[in-house]
Amino acid sequence: EVQLVESGGGLVQPGGSLRLSCAASGFSFMSYSMNWVRQAPGKGLEWVSYISSSGDTIYYADSVKGRFTISRDNAKNSLSLQMNSLTDEDTAMYYCARLVNTTLTSDYWGQGTLVTVSS
Amino acid sequence: EIVMTQSPATLSVSPGERATLSCRASQSVGSNLAWYQQKPGQAPRLLISGASTRATGIPTRFTGSGSGTEFTLTISSLQSEDFAVYYCHQYHKWPRTFGQGTKLEIK
Numbered sequence: 440e441v442q443l444v445e446s447g448g449g450l451v452q453p454g455g456s457l458r459l460s461c462a463a464s465g466f467s468f469m470s471y472s473m474n475w476v477r478q479a480p481g482k483g484l485e486w487v488s489y490i491s492s493s494g495d496t497i498y499y500a501d502s503v504k505g506r507f508t509i510s511r512d513n514a515k516n517s518l519s520l521q522m523n524s525l526t527d528e529d530t531a532m533y534y535c536a537r538l539v540n541t542t543l544t545s546d547y548w549g550q551g552t553l554v555t556v557s558s
Numbered sequence: 559e560i561v562m563t564q565s566p567a568t569l570s571v572s573p574g575e576r577a578t579l580s581c582r583a584s585q586s587v588g589s590n591l592a593w594y595q596q597k598p599g600q601a602p603r604l605l606i607s608g609a610s611t612r613a614t615g616i617p618t619r620f621t622g623s624g625s626g627t628e629f630t631l632t633i634s635s636l637q638s639e640d641f642a643v644y645y646c647h648q649y650h651k652w653p654r655t656f657g658q659g660t661k662l663e664i665k
Contacts, residue, residue: 453626
């Protein structure tokens with residue numbers, strides 16, 4: 440069974456940092472590209488970042504470029520998102536999602552980890 | 559950035575009836591369009607990719623259509639479990655973008 444479990448969310452002050460993790464199991468993690476997608480409370484979905492299966496291709500939304508860093512450890516079946524210089528606009532549920540190789544749509548999602556940026 | 563616009567924002571339909579949700583892209587996305595369903599407190603679930611291909615396990619009452627800039631998700635004979643928020647999503651260009659969602663509620 441495919442499982443994606445996010446962790447690392449919590450309350451952080453504006454300007455602070457947080458590192459999110461996503462533990463993958465039930466599939467060959469090294470064979471799949473991954474996304475981070477976020478959802479502010481009561482709002483819609485916003486794509487945040489993409490990383491290819493090998494980690495050599497990475498994209499970011501303009502809203503996080505220069506502040507967030509996506510990475511993966513295929514040996515540990517783990518995806519990460521390092522978030523720096525956080526603002527209240529980064530408050531959201533953060534989901535990791537597996538991408539279908541042929542279409543790059545997200546077929547499996549974790550349950551999310553909540554990040555709250557507040558003083 | 560490709561802007562995805564969904565209509566209506568809220569759709570009230572009775573169980574057993576048909577629901578039609580629309581999604582428009584600000585430029586052509588070809589057939590690189592997906593639909594997701596999200597229920598309160600849950601992660602999104604992939605329904606449709608390639609504008610019209612149902613994901614594994616998705617009932618046949620869900621039908622996607624369209625190409626280019628105009629897309630439709632039709633749900634025939636609504637079941638109680640279908641009342642949720644639906645998002646369209648383009649994966650044609652970076653950055654990936656989502657529509658703002660259509661809330662399908664019970665009439």
